[in-house]
Amino acid sequence: CVLLYPSLSFSFSLFLCVSLVIMAGTVLLAYYFEYTDTFPVHVQGFFCYDKSFSKPYPGPDETSKVPPVLVYSLVTAVPTITILAGELMAFFMKSEGTQEKTIVTADCCYFNPLLRRIIRFLGVYSFGLFTTTIFANAGQVVTGNQTPHFLSACRPNYTALGCQSNLQYITERRACTGNPLIVASARKSFPSKDAALSVYSAVYTVMYVTLVFRTKGTRLTKPTLSLTLLCLAMLVGVVRVAEYRNHWADVLAGYFTGGAIAVFLVTCVINNFQQTKPPPLPLRPQRPESVLGMPMVALPCVESPLEKLSGPQVRGGGG
Ligand SMILES: *[C@@H]1O[C@H](CO)[C@@H](O)[C@H](O)[C@H]1NC(C)=O
Numbered sequence: 001c002v003l004l005y006p007s008l009s010f011s012f013s014l015f016l017c018v019s020l021v022i023m024a025g026t027v028l029l030a031y032y033f034e035y036t037d038t039f040p041v042h043v044q045g046f047f048c049y050d051k052s053f054s055k056p057y058p059g060p061d062e063t064s065k066v067p068p069v070l071v072y073s074l075v076t077a078v079p080t081i082t083i084l085a086g087e088l089m090a091f092f093m094k095s096e097g098t099q100e101k102t103i104v105t106a107d108c109c110y111f112n113p114l115l116r117r118i119i120r121f122l123g124v125y126s127f128g129l130f131t132t133t134i135f136a137n138a139g140q141v142v143t144g145n146q147t148p149h150f151l152s153a154c155r156p157n158y159t160a161l162g163c164q165s166n167l168q169y170i171t172e173r174r175a176c177t178g179n180p181l182i183v184a185s186a187r188k189s190f191p192s193k194d195a196a197l198s199v200y201s202a203v204y205t206v207m208y209v210t211l212v213f214r215t216k217g218t219r220l221t222k223p224t225l226s227l228t229l230l231c232l233a234m235l236v237g238v239v240r241v242a243e244y245r246n247h248w249a250d251v252l253a254g255y256f257t258g259g260a261i262a263v264f265l266v267t268c269v270i271n272n273f274q275q276t277k278p279p280p281l282p283l284r285p286q287r288p289e290s291v292l293g294m295p296m297v298a299l300p301c302v303e304s305p306l307e308k309l310s311g312p313q314v315r316g317g318g319g
Pocket of ligand 1: 157158159160
């Protein structure tokens with residue numbers, strides 16, 4: 001694999017290679033969870049006539065007010081457009097701090113800094129998107145928690161199961177008489193994948209916008225955009241609960257999963273790209289009101305990126 005790119009330096013080819021292998025593995029795993037039954041869902045029992053699982057069946061996910069197609073399109077399009085717009089704006093307005101020196105990866109090749117930044121932000125974003133999918137799918141398959149409409153989809157024959165009271169617990173694996181596909185999907189509830197994906201996407205975009213947009217005149221745009229995105233992401237979870245597709249706990253766990261992955265990727269992974277650069281200037285002591293309590297993301301300007309970000313702009317947005 002390294003030999004494929006003889007014109008690039010060894011360590012850079014190795015880095016590219018490892019990234020590609022990890023990325024391919026992640027995508028493959030996400031595919032197996034999503035479209036195959038390689039990992040069968042855990043079959044949980046249920047209480048007869050359990051009220052928390054007896055909500056009416058709302059129809060397949062496609063008939064939802066927020067269908068998966070819409071969620072997936074927004075989750076792909078919004079961050080991509082935001083990052084492209086942000087990077088192009090920063091590049092052409094030559095705002096300080098977002099300029100990186102062109103690195104020489106080989107004798108011949110200069111890697112365009114604009115392209116490199118875009119690939120870095122989008123690459124880490126899509127890696128996180130697949131990771132979130134895997135986390136959500138793995139959680140659903142391992143726990144096998146049922147959706148609120150589970151009993152309507154399962155349609156157990158209570159006479160045949162001998163249900164007398166609602167204290168009786170049914171572990172019979174063939175208790176369900178409903179459509180097996182619908183029953184299988186009604187067993188996948190915790191955590192909510194749609195909630196996780198939309199919150200991941202929103203938090204990543206918001207952190208990108210908050211930390212990287214540094215152009216003057218964005219003082220009001222940044223908080224407006226951020227709050228709008230977060231509200232839309234929350235709304236996805238609310239609709240899931242309102243349509244009896246998930247319990248609140250599933251949605252909250254989804255929010256947490258997505259949010260945690262986004263925060264981790266932005267603060268730890270994107271930040272680490274700095275280490276391949278010449279030794280940075282000594283960092284300033286962290287200030288209590290700093291945005292993340294961490295040094296800046298992916299900004300080569302080590303001078304005082306936090307100074308400008310968490311100072312007047314945050315206050316200007318709040319007021
Ligand atoms: C439920 O089970 C009972 C007893 O096995 C059977 O007589 C009845 O027809 C079943 N009902 C349905 C709707 O399948």
